[in-house]
Amino acid sequence: MNWEKIKKTLGPGILFASTAIGVSHLVQSTRAGANFGFGLVLFIIAANVFKFPFFEFGARYANATGKTLIDGYKRLGNYAIWIYFLVTICSMFFVSAAVVLVTTGFMDNLFGLSVLWPTFNLFPIALVFLVTVSLLMSGKYNFLDHFIKIVGIVLLISTLIVFILTLINGPAEHVEHFIHPHIFDDTSIMFIIALMGWMPTAMDMSTWVSLWTVAKMKSSNYHPTLKETLFDFNFGYWVSAFLSLCFVTIGAYLIYGTGKTLPAGSVGFADGVIKLYTTTIGDWSYLIIATAAFSIMFGTCIGLFDGYARTLQRTTTILFAKNDNKETDSRNVYIWSLVILAIGSFAINAFFSGQFKILIDLATTISFLIAPLVAVANFKLVSSKYIDKAFLPGKLMKLISWLGILFLTGFAFFYMYVKFLK
Structure with missing residues (x-):
């Protein structure tokens, strides 16, 4: 492959990785290692392997058709696009709230904003929402593309x-006398489902791979x-996927069985994760690690906000516009989607x-329960009925x-059996 052409293509995959590394890795993978050692590694590997095709189909479908998976759902029938639209509406607030809460924890750890405003503990959260929405309202895909590449590389290097x-x-x-936890009791099963829910990220975000791929093709021409x-x-x-195993190892080696625990609050948890890095590398690295962790969460x-806004932008255009290629009011829908989401x-x-x-566990569990619906829809869209044979996936x-x-x-x-019937 020609390097110049690769540079024109590179972006959506890195954006996907940086979005995935957030809660599922910094929070859930670290918790898995800290609480269960390497006991949940097989579940993490299984989630990464068995979810892979359905995310890959987003990139495949976008390349084959020049359109997004959301457009593809419309081809499956009105029921499919409506189900996806309703699932997105039902899950997006919980998912976004969870991610912002984690981001706020790492921001507060770095800047100490809760000390400045101790009487208003929602101020840092509001600030994250405000800055995120403002940047997306004024920015373009190219900004997002470049920003994610920089912070992703910083966290990748420091984590390695x-x-x-x-x-x-x-x-x-x-x-002394450490007792290994049971993996298959009810509490552990609930965590395993939550862990796999965002490993490497929520399945409904597979449409974002296609959205970003199409956007990249348009921006690079x-x-x-x-x-x-x-x-x-x-x-x-x-x-x-590899980084998820790195975070499990860090949690397993530095916390599991030591009597230590990761704090329950978002700020305390962020501080606990940062200390895992600084105690290993040295206190001198605090500012670098804290900045990298906050940057990747930001x-x-x-x-996340860009993905959901683009999703609502495209679904509402398809569902409610007389011409589903209409772009006139598209920007307004994007902006209002950001505001409503915030x-x-x-x-x-x-x-x-x-x-x-x-x-965190509620948001990730919701994502896991809707995953089979998205998986079936994505698999259908890469059949010969919808794309040219040259783009079909192989037998494996x-x-x-x-x-x-x-x-x-x-x-x-x-999960439903354990939660409601057992």
């Missing part, structure tokens, strides 16, 4: 350094080959004030897709 040093130093000593598009996506996806916020998510944060882990991808649908559906029903 901590990961390597952690392996060299070995695991911390366990406390270049339609890449399928090989070039998939190279960009595969690079981002498997880097994020980048996740921007990517207000609704802020209300969720206010309602769940101080309940950091509950909100089809096999993994079928196994993935069974995996996601099986765990969704298992």
